[in-house]
Amino acid sequence: MTPPKRPNWRRRLSTIGAALLALLAKLKAILLFALHVPFLGSGLTFLLSAWVYGASFGWTFGVGFAVLLLLHELGHFVAIRAYGLRAGAPVFIPFLGAAIFLRQQPQSPQQEFVIAAAGPLAGTLASGAAWLLGTASGQGVLLSLAYFGFFLQAFNLIPVWPLDGGRMVAAVDRRIWWVGIPVLLLVAWLGRSPIGLLIVGVLLWQFFTQRRMASPDLPIPTPMRLLYGAIWLGLLTLNLALAHVTGG
Secondary structure, three states, X not given: OOOOOHHHHHHHHHHHHHHHHHHHHHHHXXXXXXXXXXXXXXXXXXXXXXXXXXXXXXXXXXXXXXXXHHHHXXXXXXXXXXXXXXXXXXXXXXXXXXXXXXOOOOOOHHHHHHHHHHHHHHHHHHHHHHHHHHHHHOOHHHHHHHHHHHXXXXXXXXXXXXXHHHHHHOOOOHHHHHHHHHHHHHHXXXXXXXXXXXXXXXXXXXHHHHHHHOOOOOOOOHHHHHHHHHHHHHHHHHHHHHHHHHHO
């Protein structure tokens, strides 16, 4: 089943936004269970997300989008384990995305940069695969998955903590966070959906109350800062461009 065009997506998101707000209180219990029973909880929250997305936008798209989220989080997970850090299994929350909860924090901005970048990189590759397969097969649902995958990566790369982009630019200059805030607000205004406003509200609350949890602000050589900044900007630009191409 091919998902409807984007204007219909916006109407559907607006319709289910109020229902999602009521569901959040119940999701708290699911989240606590997922944290205490990591892999079982991860599987259950994955199935819940796939079911919610499938019921809203079609089952093929719903499962595919949940898989894209999983691959994004697995990118983080692999980087975390490569540094020998402990982390829980991915936890999925419908329409709010997914997350991996670190049990040990990165010990430097460099570690945080690599861990943060690994998710969007894996997500970009997965979205690219969906685009290539969709182009070759003519399957509209794969092209829709590619578009939303690239859009998700681009959104996640907005330079506001705790988004991946905010964690990446922490190794460049934390003052960039204050540039990302108006960008985040602009995206919320353009989206004009209850879910978008909810997500932005949660992110801003986390930024103003929890940004001190970022890795220690240790000295980094200027060449490394420039390299990190170029990687972040290149990844953001690439996903914006590919979202434009696949959504056109």
